[in-house]
Amino acid sequence: xxxxxxxxxxxxxxxxxxxxxxxxxxxxxxxxxxxxxxxxxxxxxxxxxxxxxxxxxxxxxxxxxxxxxxxxxxxxxxxxxxxxxxxxxxxxxxxxxxxxxxxxxxxxxxxxxxxxxxxxxxxxxxxxxxxxxxxxxxxxxxxxxxxxxxxxxxxxxxxxxxxxxxxxxxxxxxxxxxxxxxxxxxxxxxxxxxxxxxxxxxxxxxxxxxxxxxxxxxxxxxxxxxxxxxxxxxxxxxxxxxxxxxxxxxxxxxxxxxxxxxxxxxxxxxxxxxxxxxxxxxxxxxxxxxxxxxxxxxxxxxxxxxxxxxxxxxxxxxxxxxxxxxxxxxxxxxxxxxxxxxxxxxxxxxxxxxxxxxxxxxxxxxxxxxxxxxxxxxxxxxxxxxxxxxxxxxxxxxxxxxxxxxxxxxxxxxxxxxxxxxxxxxxxxxxxxxxxxxxxxxxxxxxxxxxxxxxxx
Numbered sequence: 001x002x003x004x005x006x007x008x009x010x011x012x013x014x015x016x017x018x019x020x021x022x023x024x025x026x027x028x029x030x031x032x033x034x035x036x037x038x039x040x041x042x043x044x045x046x047x048x049x050x051x052x053x054x055x056x057x058x059x060x061x062x063x064x065x066x067x068x069x070x071x072x073x074x075x076x077x078x079x080x081x082x083x084x085x086x087x088x089x090x091x092x093x094x095x096x097x098x099x100x101x102x103x104x105x106x107x108x109x110x111x112x113x114x115x116x117x118x119x120x121x122x123x124x125x126x127x128x129x130x131x132x133x134x135x136x137x138x139x140x141x142x143x144x145x146x147x148x149x150x151x152x153x154x155x156x157x158x159x160x161x162x163x164x165x166x167x168x169x170x171x172x173x174x175x176x177x178x179x180x181x182x183x184x185x186x187x188x189x190x191x192x193x194x195x196x197x198x199x200x201x202x203x204x205x206x207x208x209x210x211x212x213x214x215x216x217x218x219x220x221x222x223x224x225x226x227x228x229x230x231x232x233x234x235x236x237x238x239x240x241x242x243x244x245x246x247x248x249x250x251x252x253x254x255x256x257x258x259x260x261x262x263x264x265x266x267x268x269x270x271x272x273x274x275x276x277x278x279x280x281x282x283x284x285x286x287x288x289x290x291x292x293x294x295x296x297x298x299x300x301x302x303x304x305x306x307x308x309x310x311x312x313x314x315x316x317x318x319x320x321x322x323x324x325x326x327x328x329x330x331x332x333x334x335x336x337x338x339x340x341x342x343x344x345x346x347x348x349x350x351x352x353x354x355x356x357x358x359x360x361x362x363x364x365x366x367x368x369x370x371x372x373x374x375x376x377x378x379x380x381x382x383x384x385x386x387x388x389x390x391x392x393x394x395x396x397x398x399x400x401x402x403x404x405x406x407x408x409x410x411x412x413x414x415x416x417x418x419x420x421x422x423x424x425x426x427x428x429x430x431x432x433x434x435x436x437x438x439x440x441x442x443x444x445x446x447x448x449x450x451x452x453x454x455x456x457x
Contacts, residue, residue: 002161009157010445012150017438019127019147020154026124027204028431031416031424033117044109045099049082053102056342056361062105063088063098071096073339075362078346087111089362125211137213145212152205154437155198162191183447190440193433200416200430207414220410226403338363344389349382352391376417377408 013020038045054062060073067073070092077087077097085099085108099108122128129140137145164170173195176188210217221228342361349359349366358369366382381395397405412418416427 005157005160012153013441016147016150020151021435021438024431024434026120028428029120031428037114045085046083047085047101050103054105057340059105060339063100066107078359148205148209158194186440186443194437197430197433200427201434203413207410224406226406338386341389345384348391373419375408376412
């Protein structure tokens with residue numbers, strides 16, 4: 001039986017090894033993209049605290065004249081750290097945002113993804129292939145997907161082949177022998193490295209496949225009793241519902257942290273997003289609306305959105321820009337009257353959720369992310385009246401549907417962020433080890449072939 005798995009391990013590795021190494025290496029690089037970007041942006045996202053931040057309407061009034069023609073402020077992302085600049089989301093160009101000094105009302109600079117990481121991401125996901133933009137499974141994504149399946153086969157077969165038969169063998173499997181020759185070193189690096197990185201690599205591969213194949217994604221979500229479609233909640237639809245809805249209690253009223261219980265607003269504009277790949281900047285083939293992942297971007301019946309055009313979902317900073325799929329035009333959901341109550345709504349939410357890692361305010365809703373271990377996209381959503389700033393409903397993460405929770409978990413597990421900096425470091429090291437496995441495997445295989453040829457008949 002082991003001989004079969006040994007051959008399976010070898011012949012699954014030979015054709016896909018280089019792709020696997022590339023995917024793992026680029027994945028490792030992307031783990032600390034945010035930190036590396038912060039080091040390279042010249043401190044544009046940091047400010048010198050000076051008193052209290054200016055009200056949001058005053059900041060918008062100060063920032064607006066300096067924006068390019070046609071651009072409007074559609075939302076703002078706020079950190080609890082007083083030295084972190086506010087991030088203003090803009091209507092134009094698509095997905096644009098700028099850092100603003102909340103104390104002086106000055107624009108510090110644009111939030112941009114470094115070209116290096118943009119190319120690394122394309123290599124990681126598509127091998128530099130071009131996304132055709134029609135939702136089809138193009139060659140780059142297909143090759144990465146098939147290689148990921150092969151990687152799963154390689155990892156599982158490797159477990160069978162090198163599983164220790166006793167405690168003494170287990171001890172040898174957990175350390176790299178130094179000073180016993182080059183061949184032994186590379187052999188131990190291959191086997192021991194695979195053992196240490198095994199769990200993280202399995203999780204990365206199993207979750208990564210959800211962005212490659214729809215059939216796998218449907219089966220994966222179905223296994224956990226979740227739907228792949230995302231319920232869409234169009235915040236602008238609340239403009240027609242100025243009064244409080246019929247009281248339908250959201251559950252534990254004590255969690256509202258208000259004197260009067262907040263009730264859940266009726267769901268409106270229900271839609272679906274069958275392609276979960278949008279969770280990581282991927283493509284969507286249906287409705288992509290505001291939630292814990294996207295902030296408040298609303299894409300109405302869009303046939304397809306290219307990956308590069310999607311907002312930076314890792315920061316939930318999309319604002320409230322509405323894309324009209326029929327015309328391709330971008331309209332601004334925010335207006336002068338609604339901006340005037342932004343600060344009132346923000347203050348109300350801060351009183352209800354004083355502990356937060358990030359707040360994203362858009363026209364009609366505020367998304368609150370919290371620190372902690374687990375789903376890093378878990379968030380609560382507060383809907384406010386755009387005339388008064390009064391909070392009219394709360395959508396708690398714990399009451400969200402299973403599919404929404406699972407999408408956040410898939411992303412958090414794939415990038416290793418679920419346990420904070422510790423698991424991110426472990427994910428980084430595991431991905432690096434994963435990149436070496438095919439290379440050390442090639443080396444051992446070639447040495448073995450050469451050794452056979454040198455033997456006398």
